[in-house]
Amino acid sequence: MIDSGKETAEFSLDDKHGLRKMARALSSETRLTILETLQSGSRSIGELSEELQIPMSTVSTSVSILEESGLIIAKNKSQERGMLKLCSPSVSQVIFNLNNIGSVETDETPQSLTMSMPVGCYTDAQNITPTCGMCNEYSIIGEKDNPLCFFHPDRFQAQRVWFHSGFLEYRFSFAFMYDITLKWLEISFETCSEAPMYRDPWKSDISVFVNDKKLGIFESPCDCGGARGVLTPSWNSILSTQYGFLITWRLDESGTYLDGIRTSRLTISDIRFSDLPYISVKIGVAEDAVHLGGVNLFGDKFGNYAQPLVLKLGYQLDK
Secondary structure (H helix, E strand, O other), X not given: OEEOOOOEEEEEOOOHHHHHHHHHHOOOHHHHHHHHHHOOOOEEHHHXXXXXXXXXXXXXXXXXXXXXXXXXXXXXXXXXOEXXXXXEEOOOEEEEEOOOOOOOOOOOOOEEEEEEEOOOOOOEEEEEEOOOEEEOOOOEOOOOOOXXXXXXXXXXXXXXXXXXXXXXXXXXXXXXXXXXXXXXXXEEEEEEOOOOOOEOOOOEEEEEEEOOEEEEEEEEOXXXXXXXXXXXXXXXXOOOOOEOEEEEEEEEOOXXXXXXXXXXXXXXXXXXXXXXXXXXXXXXEOOOOXXXXXXXXXXXXXXXXXXXXXXXXXXXXXX
C-alpha cells in the first residue's frame, strides 16, 4: 500500500492486487526510463516522447499504467490551445515485504470470501439523471436518457450502465455474515466518466459508500472512447464510450485505500456491519460534486476487463 504522506509505497503478500499493479508498472524498461526522467522535473507526454525518442502512443500507455499503480500523478494544466497533461513522480521509494511471518494458519488467521455482482443487479437507483441508460452485449435496454428505465426487468442482463448523477446501490449477503468479524474489505470495478459520446478530458468525482459510510472519491479523468474496448461489442459505436479504469477500494484496520494509495483514516472497525442483513455498496456521482461528470460502470462483457463488480472480504469466525 502507498502512504502518499510519506511518499513511500509498501506492499506485502497480503495485498496481492496492489503488488501485481506495482510489479506490472516496474516490469517495463520504457516505464522505468520515464520514471528516471521525471526525477528531474515534471514533463508532458509530448515532452517525454520527444526527449526519449519514443512514440507518443507508447508514452501515453506507459503513463496510464504508472498512474494506475500510484507511482506518478498526472495533472491537466490549462494552455492557450487546450489542456496539457503534466506528469510528476508521487513516491520516492517502493518497499516489497515478502516475509511469510504470520502465514501459518491459526484460528486467528483471516479467511477470505469473493462475491461477484453483475452491474445491472442493483437494488436501488437513487436520483438518476440523464445522460443515462444501459445496454447488454447485444443492444440498448429500455430507452436512453429515461431514468424510469433503470427499473426495467431486463436490467439484470446489463453489461454497461451510465448516468450523469445519482447512485446505484448493490447489496451483498451470505449465510454466515452474523458469525464473523470482518478484517478487511475490497471493492473492484471498471468505471469512467460519462459525457455525450465520449470526451477527454472530462473529469468526474465518482463516490463509493459502504453501509452509508463514504470511502472516498475516484477522480475519473475522462470518458474513454475513440479506440474499441477489448470486450466492447462491435455494434457499439466507436464514437461512444468504450472502456474504463479498473479501480480497487480497500478498507482494513489501518485505513481506506484506493489502488494502494491511502485516502482516509476510515477503518473497517468504523462501520457497523451487524446493523443490516447485507453489505450495502453505493456507487455514483453526487449532485454537488466538484467535478459533476457522470459515471459508467462496465460488466464482464464490455470494456477492457472481464469482471463485474467484485467484493472481497477477509474475516475471522467468531468463537
